Amino acid sequence: MHQTIPGAAQNRYLVTSLNVLRDGMMLISSTNLHSPTRARAAHDEHCRIVEAIERGDADGARATARAHVVAAHEAKLREKSAIA
Numbered sequence: 001m002h003q004t005i006p007g008a009a010q011n012r013y014l015v016t017s018l019n020v021l022r023d024g025m026m027l028i029s030s031t032n033l034h035s036p037t038r039a040r041a042a043h044d045e046h047c048r049i050v051e052a053i054e055r056g057d058a059d060g061a062r063a064t065a066r067a068h069v070v071a072a073h074e075a076k077l078r079e080k081s082a083i084a
Helices: 004-009 012-028 036-055 058-083
Strands: none
Touching: 004 012, 004 036, 036 058
């Protein structure tokens, strides 16, 4: 999903930016998708992003994608505080 949407947008700057972000995240952090709760939430978030794109709702897709990033970040912070 993270490669498909930017690729479909045919926006090389978006693809490059997301690749740099992904590579940086891989260096500093592990995924939090080992949690079944987070994995399901991420799947649902991805579905909502795709639904907004299919409707042609750019603002909705943008807001949903932003909420997805925030939710993933907050889940990672909760995971790290539980370990500490």
